[in-house]
Structure formats: C-alpha cells, structure tokens
Amino acid sequence: MRLITRARRGTAGVLLAAALTAGCAGGGGAGSPGPAESASASPAPSPSATPAPARPLVGMTVTGGIAGVHDTLAVRDDGTYTTSSRTGPARTGRMTPAELTELRTALEKADFARLPRKATGSPIADGFTYRLTYAGHTVTTDDTTRPPALRAVFAALPQD
Numbered sequence: 001m002r003l004i005t006r007a008r009r010g011t012a013g014v015l016l017a018a019a020l021t022a023g024c025a026g027g028g029g030a031g032s033p034g035p036a037e038s039a040s041a042s043p044a045p046s047p048s049a050t051p052a053p054a055r056p057l058v059g060m061t062v063t064g065g066i067a068g069v070h071d072t073l074a075v076r077d078d079g080t081y082t083t084s085s086r087t088g089p090a091r092t093g094r095m096t097p098a099e100l101t102e103l104r105t106a107l108e109k110a111d112f113a114r115l116p117r118k119a120t121g122s123p124i125a126d127g128f129t130y131r132l133t134y135a136g137h138t139v140t141t142d143d144t145t146r147p148p149a150l151r152a153v154f155a156a157l158p159q160d
Helices: 002-025 035-040 097-110 148-156
Strands: 056-064 069-076 080-085 088-094 128-134 137-142
Touching: 056 097, 097 148, 128 148
Parallel strands: none
Antiparallel strands: 056 069, 056 128, 069 080, 080 088, 128 137
16 A cells, blocks of 8 residues: 555656646746747646556565564566565565566466465465465465466565
8 A cells, every 4th residue: 555655646746746837837928938939948748748657567465484474575567666574664676677577477377367366275383375466366375385387476576
C-alpha cells in the first residue's frame, strides 16, 4: 500500500506542477509576446508527455523461520524493485534489462493461472512460506513443496 500511495503522490505532484505552470504561462495582457515572438517560444510540456509510473510486475512475501521473518519484494515492470523487512528500512534497486527479460520469461513459462493456489507440504516449525503474485494470480508455496515451474522464477528474482 505504501508504494501505491507514494506513486500516486508523485503523479499528483507532477500534474499539479504542470497545472500551475500552465496557469502562470497564460495571460495575453500588455507584456504578452506578439505573434512572431509566440511562434519562436517553445510550447510548455503537456501532462501526457510525463511517463506513466511503473506498474507492479510481481510481488513476493516471505514469512516464517525461527526469527519470524516477514520480508516483501515488489518488482515493477520497468525493472525497479523494493524490498522490505520488519527489521530494517526498505531498500530499492533496478534490475538490468537482461535480468528483467529473464524474470519475465520465467514468469510466463511458470503459467501462474494453472499452478495450484496453495502448493504447500507438511508444516515445518522453522520453514518459510512464499506468497507470489503475478498477473492477478497468487500462489503460496513453502520450502518443502515448491512447484518445479517456480524454480526459474525464484532464481530470476532480485536477491537483495
């Protein structure tokens, strides 16, 4: 939720700045440039020229273990990612284009729509549970019963 809120604030700030700039640039009063001067002035950038914020690509939450781990990873479609844990500050990074291509390929090949929603084995007191969300599908798995289709996905995720 915090990531979505920050992205919305950033977009609102850009749109607000563009609106304020447009409001100040208008006028048409005594000191306004004439037709010849207007033609040479560069037009103000439109809000549509602002690139759209990156959208979520895949998310993962890891919980469990002796220490009570609760870590999250959110990878966006532009390759930027954020990791967080309950014990420290959030960290950000960017995947290389090759890494992002490898991840996208692994996600497509995994075919999330056909994977069981819950692929877990017998509970282990100090084991980890992984919850992955991609393209509207969520799969929960653990250390004992990780579907083979997800091996390449896990290998391609940022290891921050």
